[in-house]
Amino acid sequence: MVSHRRPSQTGLASSARTTVLSAAAAATAAAGLGATPAGAEPREPARATRAQVDRLHQEAEQATERFNKAREDAARLRERVAHAQDSVARGQERINRMRDTLGTVAGAQYRSGGVDPALELLLSADPDTYLDRAAVLDRVGERQAHTLSELRSRQRDLGQERAEAARDLTELERSRAEVARHKRSVERKLAEARRLLNSLPDAERDAFDRASRSGRDGVPPGLDGLPASSRHASAAALAARGAVGRPYVWGASGPSGFDCSGLVQWSYAQAGVGLPRTSQAQANAGRRIPLSEARPGDIVTYRGDASHVGMYMGNGQVVHAPYPGASVRYDPVGMMPVHAVTRV
Incomplete structure (x- = not known):
């Protein structure tokens, strides 16, 4: 996660510009009070460490979204594999029934097939009865031929379904491996960020925490009463406000903890709207609008790769x-x- 102390790149972030101007004024005042480069020197390593922590948080979040995508792909593949396996099982049952039918007819023919049909006609006391039986046997033969043709067709279909199921299983295993790889990447980066933070003096660690909170601490700002664009956007915004204060948990989509895209997905689910799991997919889940037209409930994605996401609430927040x-x-x-900025 990059630092949240960067100045705004947009027209709605007047609060961010105010923060920058305030910081500049504070720096000027400090210089006027006689602050010296020597006094700032001990803070340089801490500043570099904090920047590295910010970078690791950002990389961890990017890996988290890749983890979410891989896990979503694996879930879809598991469903497809289960459907394919069920279809293969049903197909095999049909083939077994056809084989049983053909076996029964073949057995009957074998048991009655020892006499040549022409000789049987000569020996028959009633030629009309023989001809009737012959016609029946012809029809049985036609049905048997049709069943045999259908059996061969279903065997080909079953072979194709089995091949597709095998490919899906291979892809599922690849997706599972990808999930595990991204999980290890997230955990490694977060562990390194924690190690760096723990290496800071207590005062610097507290300063990092204060700067990250930006003085908000989950307290709702004075919103401007801007109406949402729709009823479901209003309900989603209300759900997101209700989640303020709950912890960030990477890979989680509520209700007790969230990562960034999990929060947006969960909030819209409370409004009865299904959204994709990742921030990149959420950026394309609706109609793009200018930031200047944002209303509560609109989805705001960040960075060039859309690896972070939040929900607009009004008043530039x-x-x-x-x-x-x-x-x-x-x-x-x-x-x-x-x-x-995306409107669902």
Whole structure:
């Protein structure tokens, strides 16, 4: 997760510009009070460490979205494999029944087939009865031939279904491996971020926490009463507000914890709307609109790769799940470069 202390790139982030101007004024005041480069020197390593933690959080979030995508793919493949296996089983049952039918007819023919038909006609006391029997046997033969043809066709279909099921199983195993790989990547980056944070002096660690919270601490800002664009967007925004204060848990989609895309997906689910699991897919889940037209419930994705997402609330604020160790909270919509605003 990148630092949320970056200036806004958008027209709605006046609060972010105010923060930048305030920081500049504070720096000027500090210089006027006689702050020296020597006094700032001990903070340089801590500043570099905090920047590295920000970078690791961002990389962990990107890996989390890849994990979410791989897990979603694996779930879809599991469903497809289960359907294919069920279809193969039903097909095999049909083939077994056809084989039983053909076996019964073949056995009957074998048991009655020892006499040549012409000799049987000569020996028959009633030629008309023989001809009737012969016609019946012809019809039985035709049905048997049809059943045999159908059996061969179903065997070919079954072979194709088995091959497709085998390919899906192979793909499922690949997806499972990808899920595990992305999970290891997330855990490794988060462990490194925790190690770096723990290496900071207590005062610097507290300063990082204060800067990350940006003084909001989950308290709703004064929103501007802007109406949502639809009833379901309003319900989703209400659900997201209700999640403020719950912890960030990577890979989670509620209700007790969330990652960024899990929060958006869960919030819209409370409004009866199904959304994709990843932030990249959520960016394309509706109609793109300018940031200047954003209303509560609109989806805001961030960074060039849309690896972070939040929900617009009005008054230049979003609700989002920032990164591990931070709770769902309000932040300025311009906290980082906006990728897209999407109206569902």
